[in-house]
Amino acid sequence: MKSLRICAALLTAALAVPAFGQVAVYIGTPPPPLRYEVRGPIPSPGFAWVDGYWAPYGHRYRWVAGRWQRPPYEGAYWNHPHYDHYREGWQLHEGHWDHENHDNGHWRQ
Numbered sequence: 015m016k017s018l019r020i021c022a023a024l025l026t027a028a029l030a031v032p033a034f035g036q037v038a039v040y041i042g043t044p045p046p047p048l049r050y051e052v053r054g055p056i057p058s059p060g061f062a063w064v065d066g067y068w069a070p071y072g073h074r075y076r077w078v079a080g081r082w083q084r085p086p087y088e089g090a091y092w093n094h095p096h097y098d099h100y101r102e103g104w105q106l107h108e109g110h111w112d113h114e115n116h117d118n119g120h121w122r123q
């Protein structure tokens with residue numbers, strides 16, 4: 015009977031997690047100012063610089079250093095992470111690779 019209650023509790027907890035397992039993390043204080051980073055030499059042609067950022071670490075922030083990274087596909091560019099302020103606090107919107115969405119200077123829908 016006890017193991018049945020444990021299984022039910024685990025199932026309930028699993029179903030309470032938002033889609034894709036993403037949980038919004040809010041921090042009450044704004045992130046510190048961005049750090050100036052000296053970029054080392056590019057490792058080889060085709061790499062792009064990914065800026066450093068302040069990541070949530072408990073109820074504080076931890077600096078994640080910038081780095082050279084190879085884009086995952088031709089024409090990809092890095093859309094840097096940023097914070098927005100909500101009633102609950104500051105929330106990180108993670109950086110990601112994106113692509114240009116235009117053709118001959120005209121934006122596509």
